[in-house]
Amino acid sequence: MTGSPDIRIEYRGVAKQFAGNSLKDGGEEIIQAVKDVDLKVADGEVVSLIGPSGCGKSTLLNMGSGLYLPSDGEVYVDQEKVDAPNPHVGFMLQKDLLLAWRTIQKNVEFGLEIQGIPTHERHERSMDLLEKCRLTGFENHYPHQLSGGMRQRAALARTLAVDPKVLLLDEPFSALDAQTKMILQQDLAETLSAEKKTALFITHDLVESVALSDRVFVMSARPGTIIEEIDVSLPDRANPMARRQDSQKQIGEYVAQLMGLLHVGETATEIQI
Amino acid sequence: MTNKNTATRNSVWASLGLLALFLVGWEWGPGLLNIPPYIIPTASSVYFEFIRAVGHEQLFYHSWITFAETAIGFILGALLGMVIGYILGISARAEFILSPYILALQIAPKVAFAPLFVLWFGYTLYPKILVAVLIVFFPIMVNVLGAIRTVDPDLINLARTFSASRWQIFRMIEFHDALPPLFSGLRIASTLAVIGVVVGEMVGGNLGLGFLLVFGEGAGNTALVFVTIIMLTVVGIIAYGGVVLLEKKVLHYLPKKDYAPV
Numbered sequence: 001m002t003g004s005p006d007i008r009i010e011y012r013g014v015a016k017q018f019a020g021n022s023l024k025d026g027g028e029e030i031i032q033a034v035k036d037v038d039l040k041v042a043d044g045e046v047v048s049l050i051g052p053s054g055c056g057k058s059t060l061l062n063m064g065s066g067l068y069l070p071s072d073g074e075v076y077v078d079q080e081k082v083d084a085p086n087p088h089v090g091f092m093l094q095k096d097l098l099l100a101w102r103t104i105q106k107n108v109e110f111g112l113e114i115q116g117i118p119t120h121e122r123h124e125r126s127m128d129l130l131e132k133c134r135l136t137g138f139e140n141h142y143p144h145q146l147s148g149g150m151r152q153r154a155a156l157a158r159t160l161a162v163d164p165k166v167l168l169l170d171e172p173f174s175a176l177d178a179q180t181k182m183i184l185q186q187d188l189a190e191t192l193s194a195e196k197k198t199a200l201f202i203t204h205d206l207v208e209s210v211a212l213s214d215r216v217f218v219m220s221a222r223p224g225t226i227i228e229e230i231d232v233s234l235p236d237r238a239n240p241m242a243r244r245q246d247s248q249k250q251i252g253e254y255v256a257q258l259m260g261l262l263h264v265g266e267t268a269t270e271i272q273i
Numbered sequence: 274m275t276n277k278n279t280a281t282r283n284s285v286w287a288s289l290g291l292l293a294l295f296l297v298g299w300e301w302g303p304g305l306l307n308i309p310p311y312i313i314p315t316a317s318s319v320y321f322e323f324i325r326a327v328g329h330e331q332l333f334y335h336s337w338i339t340f341a342e343t344a345i346g347f348i349l350g351a352l353l354g355m356v357i358g359y360i361l362g363i364s365a366r367a368e369f370i371l372s373p374y375i376l377a378l379q380i381a382p383k384v385a386f387a388p389l390f391v392l393w394f395g396y397t398l399y400p401k402i403l404v405a406v407l408i409v410f411f412p413i414m415v416n417v418l419g420a421i422r423t424v425d426p427d428l429i430n431l432a433r434t435f436s437a438s439r440w441q442i443f444r445m446i447e448f449h450d451a452l453p454p455l456f457s458g459l460r461i462a463s464t465l466a467v468i469g470v471v472v473g474e475m476v477g478g479n480l481g482l483g484f485l486l487v488f489g490e491g492a493g494n495t496a497l498v499f500v501t502i503i504m505l506t507v508v509g510i511i512a513y514g515g516v517v518l519l520e521k522k523v524l525h526y527l528p529k530k531d532y533a534p535v
Contacts (some may be wrong), residue, residue, distance in 0.1 A: 061452045065434050091430075091431070097425070101452075
């Protein structure tokens with residue numbers, strides 16, 4: 001895991017502060033979103049990031065995509081320092097962000113169009129991805145005509161269309177119903193494995209983090225930092241359905257461990273009282 | 274489906290019934306209440322005045338002039354409002370510098386400029402068009418500006434992760450995202466344009482429905498004033514309808530709103 005040429009994503013001593021509300025004495029409150037974050041993701045690995053709400057998970061991902069720059073430390077993708085958005089990184093959010101005025105195919109081609117890829121090549125690439133994401137036949141539909149799950153699959157196709165080496169996913173399935181979510185997790189896991197993509201994804205769903213990833217990073221409350229790294233030594237990373245079925249007991253143990261780290265049970269008890 | 278059709282048909286009949294009732298009330302109501310015809314002429318006398326005005330007052334020609342001025346003023350004002358709205362939307366700095374003046378101009382009643390424009394351009398078509406441009410400009414600019422300001426920042430970030438340039442972000446996201454509010458602005462503006470033109474015509478010149486209004490008033494011809502008001506409404510409906518048709522074409526991708534039958 002530490003062989004440096006195989007490292008796709010690396011955070012080195014990353015910290016991020018934001019200016020908060022103005023204070024009465026004329027100064028400004030400084031919000032420390034994350035601090036001292038060191039993490040590495042190797043080629044082909046799928047790693048998830050969990051932590052309490054507001055702990056700076058999304059901030060970390062945004063720095064990985066180059067949308068924000070860290071206040072301290074550096075982020076590297078493929079040994080290259082990230083100082084602006086770049087085509088090596090694909091980014092996907094909870095919101096599908098499909099453009100209402102574009103057909104599904106045009107939405108999938110969005111990134112390719114920005115990058116100036118010629119029309120016929122765009123067309124070929126999008127049709128291929130629509131097939132992989134099981135959206136063939138819907139290429140001329142508009143987003144509002146599709147279900148939430150299909151829209152999210154279209155968003156995944158759009159992310160993959162530019163062929164990024166690294167995928168950063170910010171709670172990609174949290175807006176979906178439980179069944180659609182499982183189907184999409186399966187799709188994502190199969191696609192990541194087939195395309196040999198490296199991924200770092202945020203989730204609130206502890207089972208999802210265990211079912212889909214090779215490793216899980218646990219973050220503390222704000223200022224967020226990584227408090228634990230857990231290796232998920234279970235088979236079938238490319239097939240979460242099988243993993244869920246065959247390793248139910250072990251998944252339960254991992255989830256219990258994560259709950260302990262996040263103090264999930266304790267909060268629940270407090271609420272009950 | 275049949276239920277829905279029956280409901281629609283009933284509504285149409287109710288609507289037509291209301292119109293008939295209104296016409297009957299208009300025809301015989303004033304007589305019953307002893308209102309003289311120079312205050313409220315009867316429906317039939319307005320109809321006959323319409324026929325007379327078509328022959329003797331060039332009613333259709335005046336209507337056409339008003340319509341043309343409205344259309345030209347509306348199109349120019351809309352384009353100007355769009356361009357300025359987009360520019361101010363993109364450049365927060367430009368908005369900061371210009372907004373106090375724009376606000377002042379927005380508060381000033383635009384029709385008050387009509388006499389000024391007549392002084393500048395004489396009894397030509399230009400002052401009328403100019404008032405329409407001025408009155409149309411604001412709702413469109415404000416809507417476009419507001420829309421650009423409220424584009425989902427995640428959409429912009431999405432484009433940025435693909436390394437989009439500023440121009441691409443405008444062309445591929447902001448421009449399109451502002452279209453639905455632009456069209457609500459255009460709808461409002463299409464009716465305002467008629468007001469601008471009519472006021473311009475009333476102030477000076479001898480062309481257009483605004484002139485005919487003043488002429489009818491001066492001649493004590495109440496029926497002609499009624500006819501002119503009706504023609505102005507027709508011009509407004511055509512302008513509004515044109516915008517709605519264009520909106521349907523441009524915003525075809527939006528989900529159709531399904532109105533539940535009452």
